[in-house]
Amino acid sequence: MIESFYKYLKANGNIKKFATNFDNNKEPIHRWFPFLAGFSNKLVLETIKFFNLTNKVIYEPFMGSGTTGVVGKEIGVNVIGNESNEFLYRICKLKTRIDMSPTKFDKSAKRFLEICRDGWRRTSVKDEDPILKRCYSLHQLKKLVCLKERLSEEKWISNNVKEYLFMAVTMALPKTSNVGINVPYISWRHQKKPEEVFKVFERSIKVIKEDLEFARKRYRNNSKVKVYLHDSRIPNQAISDNSVDGIFTSPPYLNNFDYGESLKVFLYFWGYSSNWNDISKKIRYKAVASATTYYKESVLKSNQPDKILGNQMLKDAPLMCEKIKKIGESIRSAKIRKGSKKNFELLTYMYFKDMFKSLKEMYRITRINSLNFMIVGDSAPFGVHVPTDIFLGEIGKEIGFSSYEIIPLRERGTKWTTLKNRHNLKLRECILILKKER
Template structure:
């Protein structure tokens, strides 16, 4: 396996650069990357179909669409699938008019009828918002429920996207914290602003083809034929990172108005965090001793092994996969995620190269450990 550096890429391995880009910034997904990573992976190649099996909020898919390339995205979270689809659709004049008309006439006062119940699995959703915001959000959700067509999706995306700013919740590492000191912004106002911003972006956008296909699914078992894609660009959950069904649980529950979806998302997700079932028997040999000491490491790499085997199956000969990952420190142990994934890839049949994009210091008292973020490039 070759290892090289390209420190120009590090800044694109986070969502930072997506925050200022039209459409990419409709929904803030801290765990996302920037379109430049996808452009880098495409390089001078001319892929016909790009796959992102952990598509998140659709950065790969939107970038592919903007470049006129067909793409397929899969994610275990129905929230991610909804956001990806809504960001990458084409919208007709009628869709846009329906959104404008909603803004002009249907933003109901918060005292309106509220037949929908907001069930959230972690705590009463009321605790996450000032009372006025909670009522406004529910009234808006209720009014959106009466809408139809693609305009409805745009409105719902706008409402989901404002929840962090309208709440007194802070997403802190892997948990949601109610923080009474936090100033929540007025829900109805920021919703209106968001919808206007989406409309502005849509007015600048011409309808592009092909529209990506996005599926709810599991990267460990893709519902795609063999050798059907020629490039994979993706970033899986990081080891010991977060439980997406919890950290985006409020958004997920407002999308479905049900708490059941969180559990289903969790069942589909890669076992990347403590709390999921662990079984060291299944551990890939590349993990070594740390997998016995810290079983979540073994199960994480088992899931990643299955995902990489799937990438191999669906890739054509000559195709490649770019996996954006970060090395982790877990229980004071530095895990070289990029090297282990590259070795697993080689065993499966790929040629592997690691491109280090950034190095960071992890302060895991009493030690400071130098970790890195890389692209694991696997060529078939």
């Protein structure tokens, strides 16, 4: 079965791009926010088709920008899931709702744009964060802030339309800045020519209108997508035991990628966060630890690996705890050899502890005979290979899943091989398929 699935995937798309957001840049709805850390909508689509999951319920614990949910809407699969980052949650909720009249939206949006075109010069940006002032020229920032302020002040616009306008302004943020704002972080050295704010906003309105029309005609409207602002490491009481037919997801990787930092301009602009501590409290501490910035090092440092992994994991997944501790020790030795201060061994313990909790919740929610797909990448801190895909499969087995299989999608990390101190190990991204059988 898995072999024919692999052949099917190869025949139905560019398998090397399946673990990336590449396919989402041009597709209706997906293109509103093709999240850098997202996977291809085509991968979700083809998996659902191959395994005949139409009309079934899929759990997505790491919703992100909502790729799985949008595909669910498109082809009639019910999706239920969590996203713990408030900004992404808002985008995900909007992209998976699609309950707006395209003409009503278009009419309001155009009137709104005219108001902003007339009034932006009077907008003050003196209270805006210095980072925003560095990313945008004065006039561009005034226009963006005018859009944001009018959006909250104009009483004649319905809340529903306002959400789509929020999306259109968000779509304008990366295109109108002087520097790359999410590639994956603000790249101060990557100067670029910004596009004029109102032009981009107008184009975004057109895109949203077209996509709403497309969705009305083409999407099956019988499917439900429910997304919770929730941390998937903690049981979600709204989702019952054994209630879903499968999982389609991609957790954060153990690769020191900081989701808070990569979305910083969006978070600052919309007022979700205003400084480092705020991002930590609202984003990092509510998520699976994927970077050394995700926890208080001062607290962890004095702890033994056992204490970090925690009693529950030591009890439920003892074999994997031993393996993780061994690998943690190798990472620590490599760190000392290289004279680095980055405690990637602590991150490794934290990551697997968080993923253990998330996997326990996945196990609780899924039915017997469910098929559970997870897109994951491995990593090599200080050149020590951590086979994340295998480790997650093995932890899955220790907590009750009956077996797992791995389908490689692509090699990655090769573009950094010229960097000094960079390891030359080949990394990969794959589909980890966890089975839950009686």
